[in-house]
Amino acid sequence: MDKHAQLTRAKRLALGCLIIAASVFVLTTLAPRFFPSLSGAWWLGLTKMASEAALVGGLADWFAVTALFKPIPRRYPIPHTNIVATNKSVIAENLSLFVKEKFFHPDAIEKLIASSNPAKGAGRWLSVDANSARLSRFTCDALAGLLRVLDDKPVKEFISRTAEKGIHQLDLRQLMSTSLNAVTRERQHQVVLDRILGKLAHLLAQPDTQVYIADTLVVWLKTEYSRIEKLLPSSWLSEQGALIAVKAVSSILEDIYNDEEHPIRHAFDEQVHEFLYELQHSPLMENKVNGYKDKIINDPALKNYIHQSWAKLSNWLLSSLEEKQGKAEAKVAKLYKELGTNLNSDGELALAFNKHIGEAAKYMAPELADFLTRHIKDTINSWDEREMAQQVELNIGRDLQKVRINGTIVGGLIGAILFGIETLMAF
Template identity: 50%
Template sequence: MLPDNKQQQLRRAKRIALFWLVGAAFVFILATLAEYRQWITPWPAWAGLIKMASEAALVGGLADWFAVSALFRPIPARFPIPHTNIVANNKAAVAGNLSRFVKEKFFNEVAIEKLVNDARPAQGMARWLREPQNADRLSRFAARSLVGIINTLDDKPVQDMMVSGVKRALLKMDLSPLAAGTLRVLTRDKRHQEVLDQLLYKIAELAHRPDSQMFIAEKLHSWLKAEYRRLEKILPTTWLSEQGADIASKAIVSILADIANDSEHPVRKSFDRQLEDFTARMETDPAMTEKLENIRNQLLNNDTLQQYLFQVWGDVKRWLIDDVAATDGKFTNRLSHALQEAGKSVANDEQLANAVDVHIAEAARAMAPELADFLTDHIRKTILAWDDNQMAEQIELNIGKDLQKVRINGTLVGGLIGACLFLIEHAISLL
């Protein structure tokens, strides 16, 4: 709601409360004049009831006017009496209490967990992402943000700082444990044997190809011509070369098939031992450590490599900027498609959606304390930075409209109490 509307509503509420107070005062004055001027003789009981009710309504309305007004301003303005202008005089207490209230009631773990459980953000996110226009909008926002980050990184001082930081981090890094650990992970559960199988398959496939056999035959023919010139003139060396190439390719395929079909083949065991020995040497051999560090230092100090990487970076950056600027950019379209697929996956898999909700709740609970400290400290500092009168005006602007109802109720309740007291007094006089 706009501040102007709040100002208008506050002024309107004050006018209504003032109207009730003035009405009670008018009735009281009119009833008093009628009694002392003897406009009505003899003075009836209903007139006394009206006078006493209006008198009590006037007292109640004035008392509540004072109570509400004393919250936000000094009364009187020049030489205020104690316990007025309460909000401004208690600014520090208001700031501290409000920040603590927000922290304790809105950012505790139970409230955060209930918020996530009630909202079910995974399902809501999935429904939103399934709409193509939403996924497209988010993908374009992400792409533009990425371009902004890239432009920031392309700034020369930022680039120099990042490059020097990466270099320092790499120079301090102990490569031997990292390289050995990486190899152990890659070779765990005989994963390297799968790589060997693929390598054997590719070599066998290559040996079967006609152009490979032709290449072997040409090499054999050249060898026969160079080593056995006289026999080359007598024997059919071309035919022998072709037959030798065929035999060689079949032998290679047979050997590779034996290795591929035998999990305990000596070649496989030798491959395991070589990798284990190499990994152990990486961890314990100073010469291997020195070699790794030399390779690292050469790469870091290689100007040609750095220039090449910067050129690649520039090409990637230009492509991404042009692609994002295009209406049908590949990056944006693929990202939009991926987001839609992610939304469909979450929407169609209740177990996945529940898992996402659990992780969101865990992340929210983990972030809640720090976020609560930041926000509540911001609330407290913002309130303390306000001018006293400004703070009182802001609070009155937001809750003053409702407080005017207290004045109206005070007028009405005071009038009812006055009427009840008159009736009690009248009943006693009759008895």
């Protein structure tokens, strides 16, 4: 049964009780005239007084319930009728404030999250294969949709313009200067030098490197001293020369690596600080840096390379994400299931999960509350007054009709009780 039928049935039932009370009242009032012998009957007086009180109670409740939704009378209504429609803006304001204060208060949100333990529920839900697979498919579809948005021509042009604008506004010289200052302040550039020396030493120790040096010496002898090379054992000399060169360079590298006061380290320091000073104060260096920045922005070959690389990457990602039960979906589902298992087994992780959800909810609650309360208020204020009253009556009117029925019944009981009190007082 729909709401209209339920409301109509409740109204008819309430009206029926009122008609019964009115009929009994009329009958008990007229009975002594047609049957004089009943004029002194106590039960007739009891019935009359009870029906009279029931009629008064039913009519009073009818007026109270009807006055909520309709003007009484319709043409020239008395004050304080048609209450719902008349107070539409007040209802909108109070309802929105009630929702905001009772449902989206930060303390209420925090209490809800603390009592519900979302980490446990999420872990239990994600541990089911079907759930993790479904969430994985949703995630892949969402990412694929995002990629399609990014591949849209107007969006790509907007991103390109924004990136170019950001690079134009970027002070590349200041960024490089700040980064180098941070590196040199902690002498991290010497750490970089140590790593370079270590890599060079490792490279020189490789047999392939020594063979390459020997071959280079052979070519040099044949080119520069072709006559002497025919008389000498060039292969043996080249091998020995390569070994001597490797040992010499390795010895130098080891000395630099072990000696923090080595002249080459000081020379490296001077070069770095000189470059840093020029970067900060030299107009020529500023022009060079700005020139590099302009080349990055305006170089068509670089732009074309970036666009082609993005197109390839985007197509590959899109095909992987859109493949039903493909590798991407399987990997994401596996990650979700592992997360669910960890949330169930790792108490610290679950505690941190709940904590961060609570903090995020407390942070978002005021903004979300303002949005929802404003939406509720604007929506109610946009309704037609008569339509709003009809909708409210349609949803709660059935219970209010029961109030009318209860008013009629309770009124009759009160009338009977008053008759009994009156009779006792007469004795």
